[in-house]
Amino acid sequence: MLNPGMAYQKTDFHIGIPLLSNIYVSLGNTDFSMDAIFNANDINANIEEVLDRMSSEDFLAFNQKLDLLHIGWRRGKRYYSAGAYQEIDAVSNFPKDLIELAYYGNAGQNRSYDLGHINTKVNTQTVFHFGINQQMNENLHLGARVKLYTSSLNARSLRNTGRFRSRTDETGLLLTQTISNLNLKFDSTGIENADELTPGNLLFGSNLGLGFDFGLSYIIDDKLEFTASLLDLGFIQFSKDTQRLTVQGYYEYEGLEIQFPDFAQGGDLVTYYQDLGDDIEEALPSETTSDAYTFVQPAKMNLGLSYRFGSVSGSYDCTLTPARERFGNQTLSLHVFSMANAGNLFYSINAMYERRFWNAFYVKASLGVDQFNRPNYGGGLALDAGKVNLFLNLDRLNNVTNLYEAKALAFQFGMNLKF
Known part of the structure; x- marks a missing residue:
């Protein structure tokens, strides 16, 4: 799924075990670990240290994928694939100023808070896909995949502006609070009626979109191969159950200018605060519509270069006949990944070493950098024996002995059958 143009192994047909062919979960943030807050030190001091270090550029990200069905079959020099997978993708920047406002309060702070730090995207979707991999010659494979996106649950709030200012006069008695240049936007689908959503609604969404993947694999010589792919060039048009x-x-509020109700004349706090609320609503009007909106998928780029070497004893699965064979039981490779999501750059650059044992068992280790860890360690195991293919990948292993110190974790598992 990372590259529809990969040089496939000599396989006529494969099928993934439903719900088990690919399970992937990734969670991380760019700022702190749980141990930074919950440790032996004073928790308030820990929180203040984290807030002092935090930036509005820091973000939290979660991604989960589950293959519902995946099959592939070869016909001539083409390999076809089809299937469906479910995905949850969420990204949110830390609204540093608002977090500090909530933690410290505004009394005596005499500062301005940027409301534009609000920046978040959440999308759940089921993706149906069909791909074709074409062997062009003994060196080159090209591939493309078309995707149908379906979704019933989505939320985003991007490109917001506004400032909240709080200040006191020289006496420290008159508190003035101002909201200026306010322009907050929140688009959602399915949130208002989330309690009515069923597993069927989530699996087969009522909003549709279209996307494409493209990829290639070029075998430079018997040992060297270059790969590249562009994924999820597409969108979803949300028009049903939208808000x-x-x-x-x-708006400007000066605390001492507000006169409290005259209880002797029958005034009451309910009416007082209702009038204050009406005043704020008049100054900060809101508009809610059910208009449609377009959600652009975060496009992904992968580049890879691999060099195979080592023992060539025994048979070895390689590329589709009559493609050029690549020999060796060891591989050194470099992988580059990038994606922009909610205005944040996701990236990774990894060097990897892979070793094959007994023509069936694979071990891989990786070292690199990404947006969460510098450096970043990872590892993988795979069994490719007969008709059975199993794999397990663990990324961001920097703090595997103490998960509370980890800023990010990633896990992947799969089980497939080949014929």
Whole structure:
């Protein structure tokens, strides 16, 4: 799925074990670990240290994929694939100023808070796909995949602006609070009626989209191979069960100017606060519509270069006949990945070493950097014996002995049958 143009092994047909052919989970943030907050030191001091280090550029990300069905078959020099997978993808920047406002309060701070730090995207989808891999000659494979996206649950809030200012006068008695240049946007689908969503609604979404994957594999010589892919060039058009909220305006509140209700004359706090609320709503009008909106998929790029060497004893699965064979039981490779999501850059550069034992058992180790860890360690195991293919990958192993110190973790497992 990372490259529809890979040089496939000599396989006429494969099928993934439903719900087990690929399970992937990744969670991470760019700022802190659980141990940074929950340790032997004073928790308030820990939180203040984290807040002091935090930036509005820091973010939290979660991605989960589950293959529902995946099959592939060869016909001539083409290899076809089809299937469906479920995915949850979420990215949110840390709204540093708002977190500090919530933690410290605004009394006596005399500062300005940037409301534009609100930046988040969440999408759940089921993707149906069909791909074709064409062997062009003994060196080159090209591939493409078309995807049908379906979704019933989505939320985003991007490109917000606004400032909240809080200040006191020289006496320290008059508190003035101002909201200026406010323009907050929140688009959602299915959130309002989330309690009514069923597993069927989530699996087969009522909003549709279209996307494409492209890839290639070029065998430079008997030992060297170059690969590249562009994934998820597509979108979803959300038009059913949508809600689009916009809040704009300017408001200034000076605490001592507000007169409390005259209880002797029958005034009450309910009416007082209702009038205050009406005043704020008038100054900061909101608009809610059910208009459609377009959600652009985060496109992904992969580049790879691998060099195979070592023992050539025994048979070895290679590329589709009559493609050029590559020999060796060891591989050194370099992989580069990049993706932009919610204005944040996701990237990784990894050097990997792979060793094959007994023509069936594979071990891989990786060292690199990504947006969460510098350096980043990873490892993988695979069994490719007869008709059975199993694999297990663990990424971001820097703190595997103490998960509380980890900023990020990633796990992948799969089980497939080949014929």
